[in-house]
Amino acid sequence: xxxxxxxxxxxxxxxxxxxxxxxxxxxxxxxxxxxxxxxxxxxxxxxxxxxxxxxxxxxxxxxxxxxxxxxxxxxxxxxxxxxxxxxxxxxxxxxxxxxxxxxxxxxx
Amino acid sequence: xxxxxxxxxxxxxxxxxxxxxxxxxxxxxxxxxxxxxxxxxxxxxxxxxxxxxxxxxxxxxxxxxxxxxxxxxxxxxxxxxxxxxxxxxxxxxxxxxxxxxxxxxxxxxxxx
Numbered sequence: 769x770x771x772x773x774x775x776x777x778x779x780x781x782x783x784x785x786x787x788x789x790x791x792x793x794x795x796x797x798x799x800x801x802x803x804x805x806x807x808x809x810x811x812x813x814x815x816x817x818x819x820x821x822x823x824x825x826x827x828x829x830x831x832x833x834x835x836x837x838x839x840x841x842x843x844x845x846x847x848x849x850x851x852x853x854x855x856x857x858x859x860x861x862x863x864x865x866x867x868x869x870x871x872x873x874x875x876x
Numbered sequence: 877x878x879x880x881x882x883x884x885x886x887x888x889x890x891x892x893x894x895x896x897x898x899x900x901x902x903x904x905x906x907x908x909x910x911x912x913x914x915x916x917x918x919x920x921x922x923x924x925x926x927x928x929x930x931x932x933x934x935x936x937x938x939x940x941x942x943x944x945x946x947x948x949x950x951x952x953x954x955x956x957x958x959x960x961x962x963x964x965x966x967x968x969x970x971x972x973x974x975x976x977x978x979x980x981x982x983x984x985x986x987x988x
Contacts, residue, residue, distance in 0.1 A: 798974045799974060799975065799976070803979075808981075809913070809965055809981075809982055809984075810979070810981050810982070811967065811969075811979040813976065813978060816975075816976040854918075854919065856977070858971075858977075861926055861929070862906075862907045862926050862971065862973050862974050863924060863932070864909055864921075864924075864969070864977055865921075866911075866918060867918070868918040869918050
């Protein structure tokens with residue numbers, strides 16, 4: 769099956785700092801999503817981004833499907849940004865494969 | 877409802893008992909996924925339903941695990957003779973074909 773790799777696995781940020789999370793995938797995909805898992809375990813949809821760039825407040829994402837990667841940018845980080853960020857790719861007959869996540873801790 | 881609904885939210889069961897976890901997908905979504913997440917770990921794929929196609933059961937960890945999807949809508953994940961290593965959060969997601977997937981809030985299963 770398709771391989772999804774996220775980096776860095778762990779990241780500690782000072783509040784107010786910017787960061788970039790990366791998702792690499794091993795084969796062509798139909799679509800790509802970024803999720804944030806909150807402290808209660810709920811997976812919150814951040815971006816549905818098969819290609820191109822999208823922005824939502826302090827977060828933005830870019831997917832370059834031809835080069836098989838996506839980036840999630842967090843600007844002016846806040847403590848509420850802490851948690852695990854997952855990248856998931858859709859491939860084949862609507863299958864969904866996840867990376868292992870980026871654990872982000874934002875310290876005041 | 878508007879989102880994916882899972883029940884129960886929490887389940888504590890004794891080792892050796894059977895449990896059933898339920899997932900109500902978003903209306904009209906043809907794809908339904910079950911994942912498991914152990915404490916501090918990533919998402920482990922369990923099973924995937926797509927329309928009327930045969931489900932992909934390749935992620936089920938043992939024959940104690942089974943799932944069905946009735947009428948292309950509600951899905952039930954059954955774990956027989958539960959073991960302590962089955963303790964985890966079980967997450968369900970649904971989507972239309974090749975579009976954005978949405979997750980339920982999960983069922984936290986504790987086997988004592």
